[in-house]
Amino acid sequence: MTELLDGDMAKVSLDGVQKAISLALVEDVQVGDYVILHVGYALSRLDPEEAQRTLELLAEAGVGAPV
Amino acid sequence: MTELLDGDMAKVSLDGVQKAISLALVEDVQVGDYVILHVGYALSRLDPEEAQRTLELLAEAGVGAPV
Amino acid sequence: MNAPRLRARKLDIRNGHVDLSHGAGGRAMAQLIGEIFAENFANDLLAQGNDQAVFSVPPGRLAMTTDGYVVSPLFFPGGDIGSLAVHGTVNDLAMAGARPLHLSASFILEEGFPLADLQTIAQSMGAAAREAGVKIVTGDTKVVERGKADGVFISTAGIGVVPDGLDLSGDKARPGDVILVSGTIGDHGVAIMSSRENLAFETQILSDSAALNGLVADMVAACGPHLKLLRDPTRGGIAATLNEIAHQSKIGLRIEEDALPVKAEVAAACEFLGLDPLNVANEGKLLAFVAPEAAQDLLRVMRAHPLGKESAIIGACVEDPHHFVQMRTAFGGGRIVDWLSGEQLPRIC
């Protein structure tokens, strides 16, 4: 999310593409946060620490020789 | 005029072309009569005897050697 | 026009409608093209399913033309937008003295257009092309949302080959040249107007829509070197075409009202509508400008062709710095024949 707009709207950005979305369903989202989107609404904040932890788990899970 | 239609309308015919017109402004027009038309309305019956008389007058008027 | 064979169910031509998927570049479009266009235009080049056709052409210069067809209503007495789209473009080639070879067809369809009507139009195009001896070798289909078009628009382009030695062009008429018309004027425009509901009139008049390349071939064979120019008097009628030529050739024209072939029914319809048959469109007529010494020969040849039976000499070219088209009226006076600048006629092509 890159910018708060009027009327509970916000601008999100992904690799240079910007889109206006609604924040009406979430609380406490800040500029700089990543959000989960669905039909034009943010459904929740994405937790960067948990995301990092998941990636580590994924990497761990794949340890061992590829088949 | 070739045919009376509903709602004070009638069909007129000229050399095979038919058109629906309104009779709302004239009285006593019969199938077979010729009418004077303007913006979709019959304005009056055309008097066939007077028409004939006019043609005779026109022919008379032109008697004499053409210039 | 790519029409790979697919196993999908056949189009429901009887009850179906064009929808946006028919223009989206997917299977639905391929199916529409395959079952309606490829089927009715049946020819090898189109069947190849490429985005273009490649073919050899006989020697000679090439003529190329295009026209868009937006006629309303789409179906009218004596034809429909499909036959018109073939005739109009074939005629523009023929007017250069060209033998028409191949056509392209670009369709813009409105969402909701009945497939049955599209099928009728494609059949009529196919038949008109076969009759004129041309092939529709490449095409394109777009679909726009309801309310963004008017049923169907067709743009055809065509190419043909002009025999060497023939050089017909609008600037070639000279004082003394004789003007011929190949038949009665105004039939197409009146047929269209009679099928427009709000004009509320009825006639038996059929559009004259026809391909003139056969007639032109006879004319070229008989009088080629004497022919100066040909043009089909479509939108704007012969009044517009005569004025165009007067300006292109920088001459004046003089015609005789008495010499103009006009059907009684067309004259009557024009009387009702306050129109002049000179301004009414034709789709199967041509104006020919020919050196005076060949005028009678040309008239004979034209009258010998089924599409030129009522041909007539209607006037001649004169010097005139004003490039006026003048007409001696049947009544005996003189007048100018001008482009129509009055209010608009219905879409007639």
Added chain:
Amino acid sequence: MNAPRLRARKLDIRNGHVDLSHGAGGRAMAQLIGEIFAENFANDLLAQGNDQAVFSVPPGRLAMTTDGYVVSPLFFPGGDIGSLAVHGTVNDLAMAGARPLHLSASFILEEGFPLADLQTIAQSMGAAAREAGVKIVTGDTKVVERGKADGVFISTAGIGVVPDGLDLSGDKARPGDVILVSGTIGDHGVAIMSSRENLAFETQILSDSAALNGLVADMVAACGPHLKLLRDPTRGGIAATLNEIAHQSKIGLRIEEDALPVKAEVAAACEFLGLDPLNVANEGKLLAFVAPEAAQDLLRVMRAHPLGKESAIIGACVEDPHHFVQMRTAFGGGRIVDWLSGEQLPRIC
């Protein structure tokens, strides 16, 4: 396109609108054509003011194509309907290996369309034609009532000459042939979508709309005998084009997702819209099928051209009775690449 010189006042291009008289075949139409089209397309053949153009063509077989352009919005990042109408038709000629020569242009205008916009479009068409080395030699203009079209539709047709010995066609690919793409995919479709209000997203992506005949000339010069076919993946994206070719050539295709050039911004826009870049339109890209021994040479030649800098080998042809287009995903699994049959994208061409 008859444009006799008249003394009338100039068109009010800044503030005026198209009205029905501009399509009626009279002086107003001649003026519109003269001041907007003839002016911007400036060439001898068009200036003659005939209903067709007549010209000589160099030896070789002829290629002919047509496309209708109904893109919405008419002006989009990287182009407009005018440049698109030139590029698209030039490209369809180039895909046959033809040198494009002449175009025709048929305009269907909606009453009320701003003359200033029409002027911009005509300028853009003229510039695109000059850049591609083609002339718009003949044309037609129709005007339909407000609400019967969507601003302006353009149908262009084109002809070009195919050098002897070159025979590119959709049915010519054989197992083993290598598939190349000339650059990043999906740019045009995303540029159009980003300019549609209701999608409410913004990008810096420009349409890739461009004439590819220069690139093709280089490719033909270097690898002519080894080239099997070329096609520009427009509507339906490379997915549609690959499927068309698989069906026409009766083979299967195998491509690698990792090999596909996709701009990050295009990938992100597709993510937002739930689209696959494979299904998104291009207007300045081509797919080339070439014998394996010439694939590297061809890649080098393509990359050397400004419009092919990001060319890539994306796959190869295989035997497959099902004519499947299969892709190894970047994730490691296999999938089919199918025609899009989902709901409709905005009008992208």
Added chain:
Amino acid sequence: MKYVDEYRDGKLARGIAATIAREVRPDHLYRFMEFCGGHTHAIARYGLEDLLPQNVRMIHGPGCPVCVLPVGRMNDAIKLAQQPGVTLCTYADLMRVPGSDAMSLTKAKAAGADIRMVYSTLDALRIAQEEPSRRVVFFGIGFETTTPPSALAILQAKQLGLKNFSVFCNHVLTPAAIQAIVGAPEGAGKVPLDGFVGPAHVSVLIGTKPYGHFAETYKKPVVIAGFEPLDVIQAILMLVRQVNDGRAMVENEYIRAVTPEGNRKAQQTVAQVFEIRDTFEWRGLGAVADSALKIRAEYSEFDAEKIFDVTTVAAQDNPACECGAILRGEKRPTDCKLFGTVCTPETPMGSCMVSSEGSCAAHWTYGRFRDSQNRKAS
């Protein structure tokens, strides 16, 4: 075409022309005004001038309804058409008539106004019925001939209970206009006239009687004539004979359609719906008392002037346009500097260049080849 072709016969025309040529006094310049635009059109369309002797000159009158509508009223119509929800129905003739600032209905339509060309008031009524969400205004103009259909439309709208139909009434009266011409104070501008070719269709409606006054009081012969060219040339012969005989009477060449009383039913219909306006502005004639109609108060729910609160602001014609003087018969189209250069039917500067009944349009469309001949001759 029965009752049409007979009256366009070239052979008869030459005969009558010969008689006129024989009967005119070489020393007299015969100046006849054809009041009606219909006659103006017929004269130009059939090249009638070529059949008349040099000393019989036709002067075009103010009987072209499109021509006499002043710019202010045209502006009103354009403004009406631009109101949201309004569909203006108009006869096609009015589309290109310039209002102020070179605006016109054609341009307003191209810029988005909902304007429909209709052939008849019946079309306008149908539109109102079919599209109840539109406020349909019929742009009513014309003389006694086009007034009855407007009256009927209002009566029918009332009967149908239409709430979305109204008429913008600009109907005008022929006798008042003739009166303005013959009754104009003598002076620089006043045209000397030897007689009138009287209206065809208008006379079908009003009969021959209303013209008696002009024959009696002003000693101007009036010959009512049909719209076919033989009607006109015959009327000219009859006028020549009245002048030669020193008579001034109302004669009726158009006896096949015109009676002394006119069409009573139509007259009653008009009287039911309309009443006389105190004054009305005419292009060329200025404000003329009792020269136009307005909708009676009891039908005000169908009166666009009331509904949309139209208050006409007098507006200037293009100052270089000579329409006014031409409509009074003082000048000819070629006297106008704009004729054929800036002003053509495609880019008309005045209303006379629009309607096919307008003097400038008729001369441009049919007659302008004579200008160069005349120039050569002189």
Added chain:
Amino acid sequence: MKYVDEYRDGKLARGIAATIAREVRPDHLYRFMEFCGGHTHAIARYGLEDLLPQNVRMIHGPGCPVCVLPVGRMNDAIKLAQQPGVTLCTYADLMRVPGSDAMSLTKAKAAGADIRMVYSTLDALRIAQEEPSRRVVFFGIGFETTTPPSALAILQAKQLGLKNFSVFCNHVLTPAAIQAIVGAPEGAGKVPLDGFVGPAHVSVLIGTKPYGHFAETYKKPVVIAGFEPLDVIQAILMLVRQVNDGRAMVENEYIRAVTPEGNRKAQQTVAQVFEIRDTFEWRGLGAVADSALKIRAEYSEFDAEKIFDVTTVAAQDNPACECGAILRGEKRPTDCKLFGTVCTPETPMGSCMVSSEGSCAAHWTYGRFRDSQNRKAS
């Protein structure tokens, strides 16, 4: 693309696949149901099957909202769209879903109905504001994820005082559907399942807690997973491990977005506007108690079912269509005789061939090349 590309990494995928291959017991057939259509799509789109051992089989669940909507409700929507003055706003997915008699919204639109595809309820609200003369109906379908926007739309419409906006509510509940599957009586049709890949977005809304019941009561492992392919393969590994360990718990692979409680604000918004329906018909599952939402009486002015008096008539699926059994996990697309012959995405016979999340569509679009490989292999 941050937080996207990382979860599509092929190298990591091969690693996890290798781990799965190492850890599965060769003698056990692992049958996991991915409840969500989003997962079904990801599995097909990324060719995940090619990475899994033969004895790990994914079974598609009823979590495609388009697929489970019964024909009767589809007919209702088509009928609504055909009412004069109605503008039906719908997510694009629904356009091609067949109702009775091979009708669909696409066909209704082509035949004249005013149907607009929207990306968001916000678009529908905008249309209602911009076109006050249209009666705008939003076709609300979907699970817990798409419900809150519908609730918000109604609240906003109320706030704006819109009189021309309503929602045709078909929102359904995920736990009820899972319950219907795990709680189905044992018998011929019942699919043996080793566990569930739990919803991604739905769980963002409802949290992890509602799945506890299935783990505890029915001993079915549930692993909530994101929609990216690595999320799914990781969830599969986690399920394999639970099965191997004899565990049955709710685990959360999607910790970056899913919390135990879910999105409270969204839950409250939904509760304010909607309440639970006694029963609702699901394609495949039949009537399921307490499985859907309806609009509360206090918002009935925005309830299309009330305004337009919708009374759903139960209607038959195409009898040859196996969507029902496929949605229950009993059959696969290729078990249907119509698959790929009569039924394709262009001419779908059942809803599963329409949505990109439907099993039949996903298999047709991405996976059908395996059928001929399998045939060759066997």
